[in-house]
Amino acid sequence: MDRSALNDMTYGLFVLGAMDGARPVGCVVNTVVQLTSEPVTVGVSVNHNNYTNECIKKTGLFSVSILSEEVPMETIAAFGFQSGRNTDKFAGMKSRMKQPGVPVLSENICGTLVCRVVESMELSTHTLFIAEVMDAERAKVPLPPLTYAYYLKVKNGTVPKNAPTYIPSEKKEHYDCSVCGFRYDDGEGPLEFLPAGWTCPRCGSPKDAMEKGT
Ligand SMILES: Cc1cc2nc3c(=O)[nH]c(=O)nc-3n(C[C@H](O)[C@H](O)[C@H](O)COP(=O)(O)O)c2cc1C
Known part of the structure; x- marks a missing residue:
């Protein structure tokens, strides 16, 4: 298919x-x-x-x-x-x-x-x-x-995984916590959309500690 x-x-x-x-x-x-x-x-x-x-x-x-x-x-x-x-x-x-x-x-x-x-x-x-x-x-x-x-x-929007039209293979980006290595998957939504107070779920580091993975 x-x-x-x-x-x-x-x-x-x-x-x-x-x-x-x-x-x-x-x-x-x-x-x-x-x-x-x-x-x-x-x-x-x-x-x-x-x-x-x-x-x-x-x-x-x-x-x-x-x-x-x-x-x-x-x-x-x-x-x-x-x-x-x-x-x-x-x-x-x-x-x-x-x-x-x-x-x-x-x-x-x-x-x-x-x-x-x-x-x-x-x-x-x-x-x-x-x-x-x-x-x-x-x-x-x-x-x-x-x-x-x-x-x-045009608006360069992305689609989270709860949308029925979400395409798993189109997940392009992830971020790694520079402190503990926790991987944040873009399928959850772009990192910039998370609230300012968001912290790494594993080590509690602030959002700034996340680095774009390759
Ligand atoms: C472009 C776009 C399209 C979406 N389409 C749907 C959809 O058709 N059905 C659905 O269940 N969620 C869809 N979502 C995801 C929900 O909006 C998202 O999971 C939301 O956070 C749910 O919020 P709630 O827990 O307050 O209901 C879509 C999100 C975006 C950005």
Whole structure:
């Protein structure tokens, strides 16, 4: 099988939003697709390890913020490379709540959807959520939607291993701790996306001690 054939498949990029009690949570996905027109349903594939997955299962509700090309890489880093289990991703983001209670981004987006899960299927690593779209709203100022290809080629973005489209053979970079030799794999996300206070999990050295491996 030539897995590179899959590289030519096209996708958009989105932030899924959900609620963890009273706290908004969410993650970046590229797998939202419209499945039917009457009623309007969408599908999305969310990794079993993503905190957003747990929260969607509890409430049966999620939102989709359709990202535009202008979205800063910091937003992708916040929503796509760290977990809402231990961070408040919506803190510092311009966002608002939509009825019946899901958070959406309010800038650098083309529009939003409010979705109610009608079915789900457990796949090997991901849950496929099938959801009815209860509400859809377009941004007042039209912006170009961010495609997966634009994210990879123009914004030089990378994809963590929880994304269904992650390609193991494309892992290009790793970093070695200059103090203890611990290897940080880029599959976990680029080192520069980790919080400033990140330390080597083995010896506790600061991020500066990591050196790019060859
Ligand atoms: C470009 C990109 C695409 C992604 N696509 C998906 C996806 O379709 N499904 C998924 O489960 N995770 C996807 N991810 C990974 C999640 O956003 C990431 O694992 C996130 O940290 C999960 O956060 P959470 O634990 O707060 O839910 C993607 C990440 C990026 C950067």
